[in-house]
Ligand SMILES: NC(=O)c1ccc[n+]([C@@H]2O[C@H](COP(=O)([O-])OP(=O)(O)OC[C@H]3O[C@@H](n4cnc5c(N)ncnc54)[C@H](O)[C@@H]3O)[C@@H](O)[C@H]2O)c1
Ligand SMILES: CC(C)[C@H](C(=O)O)[C@@H](O)C(=O)O
């Protein structure tokens with residue numbers, strides 16, 4: 001079959017990891033007789049450098065013509081980047097928020113899974129992760145604090161900055177439905193994470209989630225306050241199946257959960273709307289501290305490409321083959337530096353890509 005794939009290389013390690021994922025996708029085409037036509041799209045700092053803005057309307061239109069988009073990561077160095085001096089709407093991150101909103105990508109799936117082969121890379125004790133860690137964070141992606149009204153004013157010589165957090169009932173309902181639907185195909189448990197002891201938006205969140213749960217009597221629902229959840233992820237991570245939460249909580253909890261999976265370099269993601277289209281990206285950022293060194297872990301991006309094959313292109317067998325290739329390479333003891341442990345063989349970003357291609361053949 002023929003598919004049109006948008007590729008966003010982005011900033012920092014983005015180009016390095018996307019190149020490796022593309023190698024793997026090319027190997028999938030070769031093996032299964034598909035044809036992927038790639039369109040390169042500019043986002044973030046890479047777009048600022050060319051167009052002066054982090055995302056153009058033309059890029060959004062190009063993305064819409066694709067069956068799916070695979071992205072690396074965007075953003076600059078918080079300490080040295082001149083972008084941080086710009087207003088929020090001109091920074092690389094604004095491009096990412098805008099593309100998510102423009103394409104209606106409200107459902108962000110972040111699977112945090114610990115491969116048995118990576119137990120040594122997980123900082124938790126063996127008895128804590130013994131049962132196996134397999135959690136799916138269903139993060140609401142186009143509402144909440146990141147999309148609320150913002151302002152910075154100065155009154156009587158005192159600067160005051162405001163961000164607002166708003167959720168509507170339909171926004172909560174549609175993401176909750178996604179979480180329950182996917183829980184049905186997993187261990188049938190949804191943990192809805194909020195801050196309902198303080199926030200009105202969380203109280204509405206909880207009420208709507210409870211209402212949605214009535215249509216899923218076979219799925220267990222529990223509520224958890226976000227501060228407790230942050231603790232439970234390191235105390236007893238195997239209790240979780242699907243974690244349903246709002247935008248900022250999901251952002252923070254997914255980085256935390258990534259360490260239980262061994263590294264942020266292992267955490268893939270899919271951002272979906274109501275159609276088959278999706279934007280697929282690792283959950284991590286542009287890692288300016290290791291950019292250009294050929295040491296970043298490309299597996300999160302490769303696993304995001306596998307999610308793309310499954311969710312947007314309906315290529316389940318091919319997605320499984322990519323996931324099996326990742327497992328095989330880990331089993332054979334190959335590790336990028338972030339997941340390195342004693343007795344394993346350290347490989348670079350590009351060597352990891354080559355090994356994955358070989359494992360697929
Ligand atoms: N979706 C995205 O594109 C995305 C996500 C998160 C952060 N960002 C942006 O990235 C920039 C840097 O942010 P940050 O430093 O807070 O977070 P980051 O995720 O880029 O890096 C955090 C730490 O994890 C390491 N790391 C990240 N990915 C790795 C990989 N694949 N392999 C090995 N190590 C990896 C980095 O070296 C760093 O030490 C910021 O501009 C931020 O806004 C973008
Ligand atoms: C870069 C930033 C806007 C983004 C987010 O917060 O969604 C990132 O942290 C992520 O996790 O994808």
Ligand SMILES: [Mg+2]
Pocket residue numbers: 251252255283
């Ligand atoms: Mg994040």
